[in-house]
Amino acid sequence: MSECSLTYTPLVSRATPMSPEERRQAIIAATLPVLLERGPEISTREIARAAGVAEGTIFRAFETKHDLIHATIHAALSPDAALAELAALPTDQSLSDRVAAVLDVLVANTARTRALFATLFGSRDGGPPPHPGKPPGHPNDARLRILAGAGEALAPYTDQLRISPAAAARILSALAFTASFGTAQPELDDSHRLADLVLRGIAEGNQ
Structure with missing residues (x-):
């Protein structure tokens, strides 16, 4: 048996990616605490940090920051x-x-x-x-x-x-x-x- 045949490469399973709606809801959930703390002046960079996503991900889920804020208000109410x-x-x-x-x-x-x-x-x-x-x-x-x-x-x-x-x-x-x-x-x-x-x-x- 060769040394190469003993080489083991572990298979890394990837987490199931979120659907677009699941991603939207996750961003909204992360936005609410920041919105309550900072008010509507929050930046998308702060939101992205709280949500653990890249800033560009926010704009793939919402057209503008105000769209996200209003969606968050809808969810909170x-x-x-x-x-x-x-x-x-x-x-x-x-x-x-x-x-x-x-x-x-x-x-x-x-x-x-x-x-x-x-x-x-x-x-x-x-x-x-x-x-x-x-x-x-x-x-x-x-x-x-x-x-x-x-x-x-x-x-x-x-x-x-x-x-x-x-x-x-x-x-x-x-x-x-x-x-x-x-x-x-x-x-x-x-x-x-x-x-x-x-x-x-x-x-x-x-x-």
Whole structure:
């Protein structure tokens, strides 16, 4: 047997390349944190660094930086991620744990939306110019969809509630809005303590 026949060249498997849509979504996901930190003045070089791609890759996925920013805004304001989280909650949760989990989703979604609007409207140039394409849906549409999703998440516990799941979802949404600002009050900063407050009320003992 010759020495050459003993030579082994390992086969290096290549990662499956992303589809164009997968690449777009990956760039959008990497853009959001940078957009929230730096505002619309971010450069495509910063975005490329965050996404781990060459700057030219961005312009193969989006015609302009403003197209990318608007796509990122659309994605951030979409209720789809929050709805998926609500739908994926464990089915064996107690009512208290379910209320806390719903609050976690609502608080995170509200905080992200508030941060995005604060970044855009607080920017030096007033944010990106109007987009020539179809405008995003009204923010109230997303809010109503999330309220419906929260109500559906509470529906299995209907027999344990004094009000309808839809009404309970609205109350939790109002509390989530307050909690999304962050407070120095432990009862409002911890979802489980807030859930206990919702379920037991603010009265001391059995009033």
